[in-house]
Amino acid sequence: MHNELIHYTGDHGSWDAVVDQAASLFNPFTAAGKIITRIGACMVEIKRLNHVSAELQRRHQRADAMLLQHRQTVILLFDGEREHSRQTRIESAALVTGYQNMVERVCEPRVPAKFYDLAQALLPAMSAEIARLTRTRGDNLVRLSDSLRLGDTEAALAAWRAVAGA
Helix, strand or coil, X not given: CCCCCEEEECCEXXXXXXXXXXXXXXXXXXXXXXXXXXXXXXXXXXXHHHHHHHHHHHHHHHHHHHHHHHHHHHHHHHHHHHHHHHXXXXXXXXXXXXXXXXXXXXXXXXXXXXXXXXXXXXXXXXXXXXXXXXXXXXXCEEEHHHHHCCHHHHHHHHHHHHHHCC
């Protein structure tokens, strides 16, 4: 930083040229001048570092508050969609079609990273449900919440709720 009177390299420090320039003002008592100005530089650095620390703590608190708010928002959105998924039934053929379309889209060039992340989260759960339906030749209609395998997501949100006291 340009305000530093002490320059830091790993765990070593060196004095800025300004400190030595100020020490020369004590001529002919240069040794005493160096001690005085170096102590003064330490005093300034202590104040500056305390200010930096306080600013970092404020940023950390704002980031924590933002993360908490985002987590609470995800919890609310997830709870609403989970409830809808419990009330919605889908034909197993539609689940297979959606799965196939998503796989095809992921294989296209220049797929947005967000879409890829979404597919990476959904495809394993959908694949497992399709395999289960194929093995059991179960109902043609399945509850959407069952087909999404929400257990891991619900466990993650339960941990967030515990931290947030929600």
